[in-house]
Amino acid sequence: MNAIAITQVRNELSNIVNRAFFNERTIIAKKGKNVAAVIGMEDLEFLKNLDDAEDMVLAEMADEAMIDPGENISLQEMKKHFGRC
Incomplete structure (x- = not known):
């Protein structure tokens, strides 16, 4: 699973959503702590x-x-x- 800092999410959102579409999960970290995940609909x-x-x-x-x-x-x-x- 990919991890990305919350500060980078805005710039990478299109790529994150595209990866989720292909069932790749992305973890979002804030101050070094995993706080959320973007997953596909499946x-x-x-x-x-x-x-x-x-x-x-x-x-x-x-x-x-x-x-x-x-x-x-x-x-x-x-x-x-x-x-x-």
Whole structure:
């Protein structure tokens, strides 16, 4: 993956977008720290589908937990526990 300083993004935006179109990811760094990424639509759709699948699994886990007479937590609490909120 390419990394580029945020100060260079404006001058390179056309090239960054073109590379994303061809499924090349670009990391944007600010003060030496990676803060964002430019990805292609195919990657974005994959991430959306992955997120939706994860939500379904968490919802199923929450539904199953409600049946158990033990301690129960909400879906929001479960997502927070797994760092999804």
